[in-house]
Amino acid sequence: MTMVTSPRLKLALIGLGRLGTLRARILAFQQPRIELVAVCDTKPGAKKWAATNLPSNVRFFADPEDCMRNSGAEAVLISTATATHAALICMALDLDLHVMCEKPISIDIVTTAEVVNKAASKPHLKFLLPFSRRYDESHREAKLLVDNGSLGQIHAVETTCYDKQDDSGFWVTFSPQSGGIFVDAGIHIFLTATSSQIDIGRYFLDVASNLPSPRKQVNRVVAMGQQAVYPDLAKHGDCDAAWGLVEFSNGKILNVHVARTLTNGFESTTRLFGTKGHSIVNGNSAANRVEVRDAWGVRTATTPDAFTLYDRTFVSDIAEFAAAVLDGMPLSCLPQDAYEAGKIACALQHSVRVGLPVYFDDEGLPVLETGQVNGHR
């Protein structure tokens, strides 16, 4: 009797930082359809980490091009610092590799568009930029309610993503390289840890129908922010709490609030406003289902940080990527989604910085004007 084994995708992981090390363990031990053939990182100590934590047949490379050319991988997962994503994605596509990359593609719109167009010019290659909320089971459950019409028409979405304060000063040192709160925290709600939130608003709202011109999904955005806990963020034109309103061209509204000011842990909640009902995803951000009822009232422990959630979402997004490459299954997050979310995040960031609303033109691009209104510049 012959055993039929299902094919596995040979994959190399580039970047062994906070997320990459988490990804590496999942790829090596929890993904039956992936064969992790190599890992790569340019920093000292990464080789030792790989030797200690990964199976001995996973090769280590200190140079990403060497890794892509010589590891035998058919696909790469890029989990490096944001500023390196665009060049590494293009390198992988040029070498005819399927690509999965952490968001965002880039902190600027032009580069994002170039990468999305390049991926489109290689239709035989899969390109996945997974926004993590789309791979979270509660958000998927809510999407079923939207799709089966039980909430009626979803006319607005309100979404929040709050990180815990960090006494080490991480948010201030991270700011210059992240692109600002809406580009980093934002795409997730607006562009990175939270960048799933802008994306999750688009996921739940039908923003692509009844458009006045086909490429213009957004009419205008306006945003404002504060330095409530970290005054030094002002030096980078950044905020630790920010609010953004997005008016889509077909009248749908998205309200995004991102912050790094909590003291209890990590919270991210999304409310869907439907004509027949509302739905709230993750209203309490509790770490588990245990409540303590005592002299202080009713308490639950809060999810400590966003990373806690990745144990599950990272299993789900890699499984989808493997099924797309190996079986031709559809992806639930398309490069165009990253581009649309990126444009909104950049427009919100600009609005915070100049104190003005940002309108989008008929080509669907934000008009990033500067001007002077009420002393803002």
Ligand SMILES: NC(=O)c1ccc[n+]([C@@H]2O[C@H](COP(=O)([O-])OP(=O)(O)OC[C@H]3O[C@@H](n4cnc5c(N)ncnc54)[C@H](O)[C@@H]3O)[C@@H](O)[C@H]2O)c1
């Ligand atoms: N999916 C999500 O929800 C989510 C959440 C947070 C962050 N992110 C994104 O994931 C990415 C990684 O974040 P992180 O917190 O792990 O960052 P990190 O700084 O901890 O790790 C990045 C790693 O990449 C390595 N690196 C940098 N340039 C390289 C290159 N050219 N070749 C090989 N290795 C290189 C660095 O040495 C480092 O080890 C960022 O773009 C971030 O925005 C995604």
